[in-house]
Amino acid sequence: MSEQVLFWSLSALAVAGALAVVLAREMLRMAFGLGAFLLALAGFFALFGFGFLALAEIFVYVGGVLVLMLFAIMLVHREVPGAPSLQSRHDPVALVSAAGVGALIVMLLRPFVVTAESPAAGGPSLGRVLLSDLLPHFELAGLLLLAALVAVVAVSRGDAE
């Protein structure tokens, strides 16, 4: 029962944060909406029994990506007094398309929903899986991180002169 309450409050927080990301008219409100959304996502992970995943989500996303996004906002955004800093071109066609894609996802994935809820394992077996079965994927992810790091430096440095 309390799990249901927790699930629906996390859902409300996630949807509210996502709506703030999509609809907010000020840059910082959008960033904080994204933060609320990511925290709600970490809460979902913890609720489903993946405690380590929740921690990783908070470290990587709230601590990394969100701060990076705030840095980018500070670097590139010029405030014009009186005008809303974010604009959207709201369009019923976009609304219908997005809602259609969401409905399609729900319809397509409905047969795969498992009703029997059992607590997830997590913990030490995660490390075993990551360093045995999924070792190539793990190493490839490390390689991709290195490539991304080099790419970020090369792109943001710009031309040499």
Next chain:
Amino acid sequence: MSALAVGGALFAIGLYGVLVRRDLVAVLASIEVMIAAPLLLLVSLGAAADGSSRVEAVALLLIVLAAAGAAVGLALVVAIARTARTTRIDELRQVSG
């Protein structure tokens, strides 16, 4: 089932943001919402399965990949803002077809 509905709704909200936002940083944030929704679906569908630690490992790798993508995207935004003097996608005429 309810997690499936929430994930679908979040993906639709993110997609709407990508379609209607006019600022590159906001489009990137909407893409983050779109990436997170399938992650939620994966975790909610995989929590009840037998190999749940494999699901956790895959979700962890996906978080890492999405973070790398976000970092490169934000670097591109900074580079675009430096050369084009704007981050509004309807003012970036030199990349239009």
